[in-house]
Amino acid sequence: MPRFAANISLLFTEHAFAERFDAAARAGFAAVECQFPYDWPLAQLVEARERAGVPLVLHNLPAGDWGGGERGIACHPDRVGEFQDGVGRALEYACALDCPQLNCLAGIAPAGVDPARVRETFVTNLRFAATALAGAGMRLLVEPINSFDVPGFYLNRSAQAFDILDAVGAANLFVQFDLYHAQRMEGELAGTLSRHLSRIGHIQLADNPGRHEPGTGEIRFPFLFDHLDALGYAGWVGCEYVPAGRTEDGLGWRP
Numbered sequence: 001m002p003r004f005a006a007n008i009s010l011l012f013t014e015h016a017f018a019e020r021f022d023a024a025a026r027a028g029f030a031a032v033e034c035q036f037p038y039d040w041p042l043a044q045l046v047e048a049r050e051r052a053g054v055p056l057v058l059h060n061l062p063a064g065d066w067g068g069g070e071r072g073i074a075c076h077p078d079r080v081g082e083f084q085d086g087v088g089r090a091l092e093y094a095c096a097l098d099c100p101q102l103n104c105l106a107g108i109a110p111a112g113v114d115p116a117r118v119r120e121t122f123v124t125n126l127r128f129a130a131t132a133l134a135g136a137g138m139r140l141l142v143e144p145i146n147s148f149d150v151p152g153f154y155l156n157r158s159a160q161a162f163d164i165l166d167a168v169g170a171a172n173l174f175v176q177f178d179l180y181h182a183q184r185m186e187g188e189l190a191g192t193l194s195r196h197l198s199r200i201g202h203i204q205l206a207d208n209p210g211r212h213e214p215g216t217g218e219i220r221f222p223f224l225f226d227h228l229d230a231l232g233y234a235g236w237v238g239c240e241y242v243p244a245g246r247t248e249d250g251l252g253w254r255p
Contacts, residue, residue, distance in 0.1 A: 005031035021052035033058035062086035072105030106155040130170035143176035146184035174201025206241035214253040
């Protein structure tokens with residue numbers, strides 16, 4: 001059975017952020033992940049993680065003005081310096097929290113910029129980040145995001161993501177395969193996993209429609225969990241969904 005990590009940016013939100021490590025452990029999760037840890041003092045998060053006894057297995061690079069609608073800056077030619085500074089900040093948090101991998105959000109493609117330059121910027125930024133993370137023994141991930149939830153997001157299909165991996169050419173760069181986003185854009189979840197598992201570093205889940213917990217929508221999660229076992233997937237499956245109610249009340253989907 002896959003190993004599940006609670007995404008504490010979306011789960012257990014009835015608790016203060018630092019308390020969600022303990023809440024996830026009490027609920028039976030063996031690990032946690034989060035979207036952005038940067039709003040909280042690093043020492044507080046280190047203490048919370050150590051107290052709960054669960055590893056933090058993933059968080060994102062800084063992604064610009066999230067509250068203002070930005071969803072990453074890695075494809076923006078005029079913000080390369082800001083991106084590089086963000087890599088340094090992310091490494092500070094990840095090293096202190098023993099987090100082994102960081103996810104890079106490409107961002108919404110900037111208007112009026114030559115698509116070739118957008119792609120070149122993204123590839124160059126990923127090379128920079130992958131090199132920096134390799135020095136710390138970490139993996140870098142890139143995640144396709146569906147264009148229904150985030151119109152204009154630059155990286156939105158798995159084939160495009162694998163093409164970017166080829167262009168970057170970094171041994172520590174992998175795809176973060178979010179089943180919810182992939183279902184919305186292209187389906188073919190089992191087939192993509194079968195063909196490309198060696199290039200997928202992390203998996204996330206949420207059901208569709210609604211992005212709620214498994215069992216609330218159309219995705220056959222029991223089949224996919226068995227499929228991952230049959231493929232020998234040994235990584236984490238991050239539970240990045242929006243609970244339909246209280247988090248603890250919606251955990252009956254777990255095997």
